[in-house]
Amino acid sequence: MTILLTGSSRGIGAATFHALTQAGATVVGHGTASGIPADFADPAAPRALWDAAIERAGGTIDVLVNNAGIFEANPIDRDDGDWLADWDRTMQVNLTASAALCRFAVLHWQRRGVGGRIVNIASRAAYRGDSPAHWHYAASKAGMVAMTKTIARGYARENILAFAICPGFTMTGMAEDYLASRGGDKLLADIPLGKVADPAEVASVARYCALDAPASMTGAVIDVNGASYVR
Template identity: 65%
Template sequence: MTTILLTGSSRGIGAATRELLEARGATVIGHSTRGDGESEVAADFADPGAPAELWEEALELAGGAIDVLINNAGLFAANPLDGSDITWLDNWEDTLRINLTSAAQLSRFAVQHWLERGVEGRIVHIASRAGHRGDSPAHWHYAAAKGGMLAMHKTIARQYAAHGILSFAVTPGFTDTAMAGDYLASRGGPGLLADIPLGRVAEPEEIANIAAWLALEAPPSLTGATLDANGASYVR
């Protein structure tokens, strides 16, 4: 049985991914900022020590062995260019810590875990179209964090493939979650759909299907790949 640590599992893409993985027989250790005391471990990634605490607790719940890490947790909050210097910097650092640094910490722990045990492992990074094409003027920080996640993913794939440690990334465009819904509303709602040739945003279940396949079934030769799921709004 595959044991998976999935961050940001309480809603949206994370909740859909958890449901799908469990339906396929995987054991999922979930995570959210507050946790629920049963199926999700609490960890606030704004705290630099939280990823290490999450990893140790998850490892204990897993009986000492985690097979897959899915970095899904994220923060998407506007950071207007004309805000005060300290506010802009605080928002920048919060977003990078939650969206990138915490994922880097967990990825490091996972790679070390697999190398020490001499076993194979997989990491799936839920990044964003913004990591390729950028984002709005109020979301520099979000785009930078997701671009950094993609660079980290490629580095892990290149350096550890020979050890059977695989890295995959997914880059959704807009997805029908509360987080994206707020953004769509702030950017004009339906008018923004004109930028998506498919004519609609993705459903969380669509991204979950990709993430679950990467976690459980994708062939090793796909390591290092980034799978776009943005309705052709950004084609590489």
């Protein structure tokens, strides 16, 4: 079982890398010292990453886990050009690059005549929104969820499965910065569990979706947010 995992250098990605390798999978990482470098702000990066991963994997990738993403404030009172540039950057990194990799994966499995799995790491922001400075982040993650459902419905008969995971706050670098800037106590009070998730908790769900989830679960969106948002 060979898995391409994006954003594997820290946080949820690093924990997922560990969980998958511990389960016996061969993981091609992205962004780590031993992984394949790719800057998803560059529209050409997903293709370069996919081709390099296929070569490293010996021609076959069985699972794609899209985890790479950015979380950068973009207040609406900024200059028009700056606001739009940062909107486009977040969409490119969080959604468009993931979409490109999903496309390459689906085409790869169709050519081989075998199934495969996609696991997209989205966010609870896809459903409940985010701060006024993060319209773009919430929109990118909502797009990821909709894309996942579309892939699941479109290719299930070919045994191409797709799952989305929607974490709430997770103790990564992005969440730590956000908690500090927005007042940690107030935000924690919004989580009935009383704590943010550990990356290993999200990674355990990603591992399950990538390796063990039954085929009938395709299209599922799994929340990991301490009941801070329930659907």
